[in-house]
Amino acid sequence: MFPTRIPLFIKKTVFSANARFSSSNSSSIVTILDASCKLGKNLALLLKQSPLIGELRLYDKNRNICAIAEDLSHIDTRTKVKSFGGRPVLKHAVMDANIVVTIGGCKESIRETPKQMFERNVDDVRLAALHMIEFNPKGIFCITKPPIEAMVPLVTEEYKKAGVYDSRKIIGITSVASMRANSHVAVNTGKNASDIVCPIVGGLSSDCVVAVLSQVRPKGLNVTGRGGLQKCIGNSEDDVLKLYADCGTVCLTPALAISRFVNTLLKALQGETNCVECAFVRQTGHIGQFLPYMTSIVRLGRHGILSSHMPKVNGEESHLLKKYSVIIKEHIRLGETFVTGEAIENKEEELVPFGTDKNTKPVQQRV
Template sequence: MFSKFLVKNHGKVFGLFSSFNRKFSLPPCNPTQNAFKDKFVVSILDASQKIGRYVALLLKQSPHIQELRLYDKNDSVCVVAEDLSHIDTKTKIKSYCGISVLKHAIMNADIVISLGGCRTKLNECAKDLFEKNLDDVRLATMNCIEFNPRTIFCIAKPPIEAFVPMVSEEFKKGGVYDSRKIIGISSVACMRSNYYVAVISGQDSSAVRCPVVGGISKCCLVACVSQSRPEKVHAQHHKIIQDSIGIAEDEVIKAYGDQGSVCLAPALSISRFINTQLKALKGESSCVECAFVKQTGHIGQFLPYMTSIVRLGRHGILSSHMPKINGYEAHCLKRASMYIKENIKLGESFVTGEQKIVAKDMKKAVKQ
């Protein structure tokens, strides 16, 4: 039923794919006449983790950031900040250590990024990751609600399929919910899809653009290979590419062993997304990415949250679109929707009281 709907209605529901194609053919972002701000404040939460350090290093070089704030409970974040401050770019570095100063790291920030807590073992499921990362995400959410509800809150902690709905429900309870400003960064899936499409088709991966829908974890993502640009992939290779993307993270975890988590490709994809959002905040147009966000319209009836093609604007998500998909991709999305719904329920039910997971750091924060 779901797959038939997607295929039958792709002309009505998914007709706005052209905006994605225009962006992913790498046109310049054109500034509008009403751009009102040139430099921005970005806060990275859990910045002393490996992926946090890499994202901070990349964003330190961004010409759009006036001040880069690094926050972590671990005091090693101060060392990371000191090291980064030696890099001769205009971006200023500030460090914040300890739960009690989290609010200062978030106040007046244009973008807040929650990252880290990546998979380090092959058997870590969505529920395990949710419980592991819950404290940090919820604490950040509560501080954003109280001290900076207008910030664009970007979530890159897994599972984003559960945390985006959870954060949304918390913002609703706080009376400051704006679906445009809560974004799950899933661009690493697009990066991997570009790579595997290029490998199969013999193209330059930097020239390939392949959208991803559904989610970001291996059971949730669907690569829309039929809509990749340039179009040089035979239909018989679509399943190979889909399967390769699904196990890409597992393969790297196997190679790393006990040495750490997958962080290089995700760090670069996160920094690219943030830079695109910063361009949109400056008023530039044609800033398009893939992200896990709140859905509306026909798709919202089936999946209230999912990865889709989004156009970014001054307030976060300007619009959300779905690409056209073929029968095989519709079948994959139908299968993925079951896992996505489970993750959405996992996140939402925690806020509604059905989940009995104790947020340890929240108790500490209340006392302080």
């Protein structure tokens, strides 16, 4: 179904102090929403060092964001930092930005459910979406507030209602799951984590993410105990929260993962080819029949999502994805109905077996 072969090797880099002098195009504007949280501060610190960003905007309804921006502005890189404090200036924060990232609202306790996180974060995400629709409909809106399995459909419905929907512009960032998968596979195989690329599919929540261990690169790795490894990858956030004793949120790994995704996206916007990541996006074709939204491999281009692709999965991964699809559909329905207000019938839908079309003919899905 997919004529092009997607390279799974993505060079993972952290910009060095000297890298800032190598960029000839640093006019891009990136806005971080709700930037005064711990995750926001870490992300801003990382993006301030990116040679691809000309202006970094920090927005928060809390006016102490000005102090954070002033602190960051003393870092000797070419990226300029501007602060926007208070809801009345949200429109100025998103206006003309190439990329707007809404962050924060992370899981605060292992007992917190996706629905509770949705209720806590939905107003902020919807407010940001409405401002993007009115003041920057052509900008790329990246969503990291959980659960993204509900937030991305919610934003999509708001864009559709306003008549400005473009599926290329709405992206749920799931790179933190890819990073965790790479790390766990490295421990399992005894290899260098920076050399490993493990694609993920499904969603981002612990009961939605499926690591495609059968397609780990480089090839030939002896990955053992795959069932237990899947659980470790899915429970990574909860494991850290337990160590924090519910007194903090996971804010270090996500910050680096989001910054990597933003930098890859910026490279694509500036014309670089082969910019490939995993993200939660709208699906089309036979994959869309299975799940209308899902984490898959995406190729990024000058206008956002260029194409999405499903890696080949084995029987165990296919079974797990089919199991999780029921949960993902519930999250999707939660986000969509928040906007539409429609009472969707709670009927048992016949799941299309993964890897087949409606006529049960085999469909090859290779990357």
